Amino acid sequence: MNPDAMPEAMSAALAELAAAASGQAGPEELLKHLVDITVEHLDVDGAGVMIDDGSLLRFVYADHAAVASAEQLQQLMQEGPCHDARSFRVEVVVDDLLDPVQTAWPQYVTRAVEEGFRSVVAIPLISRDRVWGALDLYRRRPGTWRLEEVHWARLLARMSVAYLVLAADRMHLARAQQDLAHASTHDALTGLANRTLLLDRLQHALYAARRHQRAVAVFFLDLDGFKAINDTLGHAAGDTVLATVATRVNASLRQEDTFARLGGDEFVLLCEDLPLGGDGPGGTGELEQHVQAVTTRLHRVLARPLHVAGVDLVVSASIGVAVSSDVIDLEPAGGRPPGTAQVTAEDLLAAADAAMYRAKRHRRDEHSHDGRAATAPGDRRTRRPGRHLERQLAQALTHQQLQVHYQPITDTEGGVHAVEALLRWQHPQHGLLPAARFVDLAVDTGLIVAIGHWVIDQTCAQMARWQRQLAGARDGGPECAYVNLSARELADPALTATLADALGTHGLRPQQVGLELVEDSFSDPDVLPGLQEQQRRGHPLSVDDFGTGYSSLARLVELPVHMAKIDRGFITGLEDDPRRRALVDAVVTVATSLDVQVIAEGVETAAQATRVTQAGCHYLQGFHCGRPEPADVLTARWTS
Numbered sequence: 001m002n003p004d005a006m007p008e009a010m011s012a013a014l015a016e017l018a019a020a021a022s023g024q025a026g027p028e029e030l031l032k033h034l035v036d037i038t039v040e041h042l043d044v045d046g047a048g049v050m051i052d053d054g055s056l057l058r059f060v061y062a063d064h065a066a067v068a069s070a071e072q073l074q075q076l077m078q079e080g081p082c083h084d085a086r087s088f089r090v091e092v093v094v095d096d097l098l099d100p101v102q103t104a105w106p107q108y109v110t111r112a113v114e115e116g117f118r119s120v121v122a123i124p125l126i127s128r129d130r131v132w133g134a135l136d137l138y139r140r141r142p143g144t145w146r147l148e149e150v151h152w153a154r155l156l157a158r159m160s161v162a163y164l165v166l167a168a169d170r171m172h173l174a175r176a177q178q179d180l181a182h183a184s185t186h187d188a189l190t191g192l193a194n195r196t197l198l199l200d201r202l203q204h205a206l207y208a209a210r211r212h213q214r215a216v217a218v219f220f221l222d223l224d225g226f227k228a229i230n231d232t233l234g235h236a237a238g239d240t241v242l243a244t245v246a247t248r249v250n251a252s253l254r255q256e257d258t259f260a261r262l263g264g265d266e267f268v269l270l271c272e273d274l275p276l277g278g279d280g281p282g283g284t285g286e287l288e289q290h291v292q293a294v295t296t297r298l299h300r301v302l303a304r305p306l307h308v309a310g311v312d313l314v315v316s317a318s319i320g321v322a323v324s325s326d327v328i329d330l331e332p333a334g335g336r337p338p339g340t341a342q343v344t345a346e347d348l349l350a351a352a353d354a355a356m357y358r359a360k361r362h363r364r365d366e367h368s369h370d371g372r373a374a375t376a377p378g379d380r381r382t383r384r385p386g387r388h389l390e391r392q393l394a395q396a397l398t399h400q401q402l403q404v405h406y407q408p409i410t411d412t413e414g415g416v417h418a419v420e421a422l423l424r425w426q427h428p429q430h431g432l433l434p435a436a437r438f439v440d441l442a443v444d445t446g447l448i449v450a451i452g453h454w455v456i457d458q459t460c461a462q463m464a465r466w467q468r469q470l471a472g473a474r475d476g477g478p479e480c481a482y483v484n485l486s487a488r489e490l491a492d493p494a495l496t497a498t499l500a501d502a503l504g505t506h507g508l509r510p511q512q513v514g515l516e517l518v519e520d521s522f523s524d525p526d527v528l529p530g531l532q533e534q535q536r537r538g539h540p541l542s543v544d545d546f547g548t549g550y551s552s553l554a555r556l557v558e559l560p561v562h563m564a565k566i567d568r569g570f571i572t573g574l575e576d577d578p579r580r581r582a583l584v585d586a587v588v589t590v591a592t593s594l595d596v597q598v599i600a601e602g603v604e605t606a607a608q609a610t611r612v613t614q615a616g617c618h619y620l621q622g623f624h625c626g627r628p629e630p631a632d633v634l635t636a637r638w639t640s
Helices: 003-021 027-041 065-077 081-088 106-114 147-185 195-212 226-233 235-251 285-303 345-374 387-396 439-445 448-469 495-506 519-523 527-536 553-557 578-593 606-615 631-639
Strands: 046-052 057-062 092-094 119-127 130-139 214-223 258-263 266-275 306-308 311-313 317-323 402-411 416-427 431-434 480-484 513-518 541-546 563-566 597-601 619-621
Touching: 003 027, 027 046, 027 057, 027 130, 027 147, 046 065, 046 081, 057 065, 057 081, 057 130, 065 081, 065 106, 065 130, 081 092, 081 119, 081 130, 119 147, 130 147, 147 195, 195 214, 195 258, 195 266, 195 345, 214 235, 214 285, 214 345, 226 235, 226 387, 226 439, 235 258, 235 266, 235 285, 235 306, 266 285, 285 317, 311 448, 317 345, 387 416, 387 439, 402 448, 402 631, 416 448, 416 619, 439 448, 448 480, 448 495, 448 513, 448 631, 495 513, 495 527, 513 527, 513 563, 527 541, 541 597, 563 578, 578 597, 578 606, 597 606, 606 619
Parallel strands: 416 480, 480 513, 513 541, 541 563, 563 597, 597 619
Antiparallel strands: 046 057, 046 130, 092 119, 119 130, 214 266, 214 317, 258 266, 306 311, 402 416, 402 619, 416 431
16 A cells, blocks of 8 residues: 555544444444444455454454454464553564464464465554554565554554443443343343332233233242251251242243242232133133132242252242232132232232231141141140251251151051151150151251151161061061152152152062151042052051041042041040041941951050951051151061
């Protein structure tokens, strides 16, 4: 290029650069403009640009493939003229890449020459005492780069980096504004929508639903026992639980649904554009089916175990539901408060909140009933353990403080038919604690799942030992060991795999490991499918405390159980109370007709044993038949 024409060419180049910078182009877009303008207005055969990412140079753009090849090799090797210009903050000028004096960057030189180039200039892009990148200029002929050419290239680079900094500032400001806007509408821990965004979307959803004759549903979730998780495992573990719940539930939703965190352990799911009519009662059958399906899906997602602070937890939630055309409480204690066709966002959220509290209160009432049935008034076992005990329970399994004792279940002749596996905690300060002292705490915190898996493995291992040790004994040992499960454990998706692994490891058949649940557990909708699955796999099933809670004798028709235990409350005083005797007779008659065998629980005396045997009970359990004891004690007794 004629030197006299350089000022005019540079004026045009700078004008184009200013025009590009006056728009909303970002830093990398400006660097692309810089390359194109350089090639158009300077006497070069090609140009490329690299950007400094803080630790490495990254290739951004070249005007054609030959230049890109040489630039990409510089990025890969992190060496070459561009790298030296950035490292030493100086312009690097190479008149002839094949000059014998030129010994630096041999791989880069080879690549550049292969692409047809013989000379190169690298100019650092410096501003605010920082190198932002480097501009590389290529020529196919060797020769001397004139000082005025380098001067004009330097000027172009300086102007471009000034615009580059402005673009970077503009981009950072835009990101900060976006972050601020996002923070004002989203929860910092989970990234979910917060109350502000939820109410805004809910109000818009209600407007749309009224226009199009559709419905909106709000699901209010409150995690059960979350405070116990915080107190036992720490707030960091609690945060992990919240974040995991948010991620899992969010991944199970439709794209148009909104999952929000209101604070603490309270979450809300907004489902828009639901069918308003249907062929069910009141014309809302299709809507109710959709609501029920979402509720079931939420319970199943929450039932998947999560690993936190070295333990496996299963989280459950109390869920209240409200829809724009009505308020539906799906929990057993719920009803249907009056709805309103013109419900507001706050109204609908409040209705769902109220439904959730009814669900939670119903669960607490069930829990209190269980406690009264199991313990005498004022018994210390009914009081909630202290916070220190909660923390210690989280470590009891890893510190090998848990034990399994076994109580015999005998036939009417006194022979051992089965055993019940009973959990114990050898506490370092309080001594041997029965399950009643801590099992509710384990359920509340979700620790029950990990503990339950351990009990299953221990019980299977012991049954395998008894098979070997009692092969020549008179009775041959128990045919089956029953493991107690809570409703939460039975809903655990990993239960089937846990049982299968334990059976396979210890060489047992499913018929040798039975599963036992208390009767009140059948109020949980997830229990019956779980029972049916385990029955299909061949595990004997037993219902404990039969006759005291959720079901009646008619429930035996629905339940896939092999055994029903008559609650100890009916056995106590059996000899002197004709009403108790009549009830036991009725239970045995109905159960036997349904091919369900009956175990009389809490048999303490010979007279009680005689009476329940006369009533037709198939098996007996209680102190008269044998106390819960460690396996080695029972083994010694059975082999003596």
